[in-house]
Amino acid sequence: MAVTSAPLRILIGKVGLDGHDRGVKLIARALRDAGMEVIYTGLHQTPEQVVNTAIQEDVDAIGLSILSGAHNTLFRRVLELLKEQGAEDIALFGGGIIPDEDVTTLTADGVKALFRPGAPMQEIVTFVKGLKSHG
Amino acid sequence: MSPLGPHPSLCDIHDLMNLAEQVRAGNIRAVSRLISLLEDHPGGREALRLLNSTSRGTRVIGVTGYPGAGKSTVVNCLVNFYRRQGLKVGVLAVDISSSVTGGALLGDRIRMQEHTLDHGVYIRSMATRGHHGGLAQATGDAALVLEAAGYDVILIETIGVGQNEVDIVDVAHIVVAVVAPGLGDEIQAMKAGLLEVAHIIVVNKGDLPDADNTLRDLREWCPNVLRTVATTGEGISELAAAMTVYQQSRDVGHIGEARNC
Numbered sequence: 378m379a380v381t382s383a384p385l386r387i388l389i390g391k392v393g394l395d396g397h398d399r400g401v402k403l404i405a406r407a408l409r410d411a412g413m414e415v416i417y418t419g420l421h422q423t424p425e426q427v428v429n430t431a432i433q434e435d436v437d438a439i440g441l442s443i444l445s446g447a448h449n450t451l452f453r454r455v456l457e458l459l460k461e462q463g464a465e466d467i468a469l470f471g472g473g474i475i476p477d478e479d480v481t482t483l484t485a486d487g488v489k490a491l492f493r494p495g496a497p498m499q500e501i502v503t504f505v506k507g508l509k510s511h512g
Numbered sequence: 513m514s515p516l517g518p519h520p521s522l523c524d525i526h527d528l529m530n531l532a533e534q535v536r537a538g539n540i541r542a543v544s545r546l547i548s549l550l551e552d553h554p555g556g557r558e559a560l561r562l563l564n565s566t567s568r569g570t571r572v573i574g575v576t577g578y579p580g581a582g583k584s585t586v587v588n589c590l591v592n593f594y595r596r597q598g599l600k601v602g603v604l605a606v607d608i609s610s611s612v613t614g615g616a617l618l619g620d621r622i623r624m625q626e627h628t629l630d631h632g633v634y635i636r637s638m639a640t641r642g643h644h645g646g647l648a649q650a651t652g653d654a655a656l657v658l659e660a661a662g663y664d665v666i667l668i669e670t671i672g673v674g675q676n677e678v679d680i681v682d683v684a685h686i687v688v689a690v691v692a693p694g695l696g697d698e699i700q701a702m703k704a705g706l707l708e709v710a711h712i713i714v715v716n717k718g719d720l721p722d723a724d725n726t727l728r729d730l731r732e733w734c735p736n737v738l739r740t741v742a743t744t745g746e747g748i749s750e751l752a753a754a755m756t757v758y759q760q761s762r763d764v765g766h767i768g769e770a771r772n773c
Contacts, residue, residue, distance in 0.1 A: 425629055
């Protein structure tokens with residue numbers, strides 16, 4: 378296998394109490410199949426765990442699935458912690474059942490993208506690949 | 513110390529010296545970035561020289577074994593054990609890269625989540641990136657980085673191995689092979705490969721009905737065979753004690769060339 382450039386490293390996981398992980402596993406698998414190194418943390422992560430893991434693993438981006446309705450609190454907390462750690466260069470994106478108005482405010486606050494049910498897998502993969510060029 | 517830029521370059525000596533200084537100070541981001549540089553640039557070992565690392569007596573423990581035998585769970589128990597002794601622990605957990613796409617799903621740390629918020633534990637997942645032998649090419653270098661950053665014990669978990677992935681022997685001071693009951697009879701223990709290079713063999717999932725048979729078969733050929741149930745922690749302090757005994761005997765030259773099996 379010829380490795381021509383460093384693969385993207387992406388943390389994928391779920392935060393909070395929701396245990397619906399079929400979608401997040403599909404995303405992890407799709408990013409793996411697109412040639413990325415996916416650090417899969419599994420369920421029930423706290424924002425603190427996510428950010429510590431992201432820093433230890435030196436990931437390019439964090440992708441979180443939130444289906445519990447707690448997206449506003451949890452995404453913002455992750456952004457806050459990244460800032461506290463001086464790690465704002467790690468991109469944050471996510472997916473879940475998120476109303477339009479929350480998508481608008483969360484992306485304004487710094488979440489790079491939010492994907493909702495029905496988002497084509499290719500769109501998500503293309504978005505994540507595009508993060509590399511932003512360095 | 514200047515603050516770390518987001519992407520230190522291997523070509524910039526000032527970047528590297530700053531990075532090395534921060535690694536020695538135990539800065540986690542610096543440790544992570546230096547490991548990434550060493551992973552992404554196999555020629556980047558120059559960076560290691562800047563660490564000016566002298567051996568601190570760090571113990572490097574390799575944990576290898578068959579896929580699904582419980583390596584990550586055993587590693588998690590060992591992290592617990594050494595943390596209770598007040599030691600700083602680094603974990604390098606290697607998983608395989610796809611030979612088709614180059615991608616990897618790195619999932620070992622799922623079994624080690626209780627340590628995510630412990631500042632005395634650093635866990636890094638590494639993909640093999642086409643390297644054969646059970647480790648990533650940069651795993652040995654990453655261990656040197658962790659040593660320089662002040663970790664007392666480094667646990668290296670290999671990919672789930674077959675019979676020919678034995679690079680861990682060159683990197684670790686001691687190699688523990690984790691097997692599970694029911695994966696073969698004593699003939700497997702007679703073959704060359706994994707069980708031959710391990711200093712200690714652990715029969716994990718030792719509460720399964722077949723465990724007694726597996727222990728008996730292996731003990732015919734290997735002196736250092738222990739039983740663990742990593743999900744409950746049973747047998748872990750005995751494993752740690754056996755490792756200490758092995759290392760003490762090695763330190764005073766009693767083992768020499770001899771292998772356990």
